[in-house]
Amino acid sequence: MDGGNDPYTDDDRYADDELYTIGELARRTGLPVKTIRFYSDSGVVPPTARTDAGYRLYDLNALARLDLVRTLRELGVDLATVQRVLDREVTVSEVAAAHAEALDAQISTLRLRRAVMRAVAKRGSGPEEMELMHKLAKLSDEERNRIVIDFIEDTFGGLDANPEFVAMMRSAMPELPDDPAPEQVDAWVELAELVQNPDFRARIRRMAELQASERDTGYQDGLHHELTETIRTKVENAIAAGQAPESAEASRVVDELIAAYAEAFGSTDGPEFRRAMLHRLEVGSDRDAERYWQLLAVINGWPVPPTLVPVFEWFIKALRLNAG
Structure with a gap:
């Protein structure tokens, strides 16, 4: 029997000094009564006891449990994982390591988005160019390299060009950092557009052919x-x-x-x-x-x-x- 609203919500404490009402728990933790009630109903922080009238009471262990739940939730840990930690199915350190990796990925994504938006603002880009910039910027290192490698293979393939120069081109791949500056995103977008331009490829192919012809001179x-x-x-x-x-x-x-x-x-x-x-x-x-x-x-x-x-x-x- 809980009736949705505990009459003890505004009481400082129940008669037993070691047991606390939801209201007292809320004041001690800073969490809303509604949130504590939700955790209690979910079984994450079950009540320690109940009054004769059926209202929930919590002890110091429940208070500590609630503090841990709040901390984990503020760090972005989902409720199911919080329950696993409380049930000792996984350790806090294991959860922290997994979430640190996830946060690293999220931070990298956010930094990239920030750089794209700053580059868009600098260029005065419209919706189509902004979409292209975002698409190109979020490519993986391997995908970025593939664009450049395709360009090199198309322009130098099948020719007896200077092997040292071709090797230098193959080794000079675009390496966009995890936290790129707007000008780096801008440069990568321009480079990707350039190497995929048929006219530019044709001109570089002519250069390669000329270079190959000079190998016999x-x-x-x-x-x-x-x-x-x-x-x-x-x-x-x-x-x-x-x-x-x-x-x-x-x-x-x-x-x-x-x-x-x-x-x-x-x-x-x-x-x-x-x-x-x-x-x-x-x-x-x-x-x-x-x-x-x-x-x-x-x-x-x-x-x-x-x-x-x-x-x-x-x-x-x-x-x-x-x-x-």
Whole structure:
């Protein structure tokens, strides 16, 4: 007999000093009477005794049990698991370990959602782009890598391209951290869209084919970075000096750089060689190809390489005017 409302709810204590009414239990724990009654009805915190009229009373053990129930529930433990802990079917440490892992996953998800929303706000995205960003951002590491690997296999597959360069591309996978910054989410979305773009794939395929064709020439792969640095230094100096690609000074820069290329390829300077080098530079100098590496750097937290696009655009324009 409980009648739904205990007349002792507002009493400080029942006659027996070791027994407490629901009202006293509520004041001691800070839990609502309704919640304690629910736990009692569920068998989680059963009454210790009842009055002659059938109203529930609780002892100190019930109070301790209720404190444990409240703590576990506040930590997100479901009531069925709470009951198992109270029945000693599982230990608190086992439950804590399982819930810590679950919380780690939830925290990771929430951090990712936060980063996506901040990136959406920064980009001013609409509903469709926001949905795409969320879809791409929540992919697993393996799924993200698969997108990039498919791109590499499509563009370099079946070609005898520089194996060191291809190996470098295969090893440079996007690794979005558990707590990504908005710019990292933004970079990953842009990279995923870029590598799935058919036009970009076709351009990178042309680069790979050109690279493969040069394997039979005298060009030494090891000189690539040295040549790039030479071009960067000379062209940046020319630009800083205000020398336009159409100027006589630019013509002299072209002569010096083509001479360096001729030596690297084991060839000699001349109209045919210059036209071949112009074609090589036009195919190999691609803003999006450079952007690919910049985006990877942002995603992975690497130093972002400086752009060389203005340098090579200047050189290409100057060489086109001096190709012979």
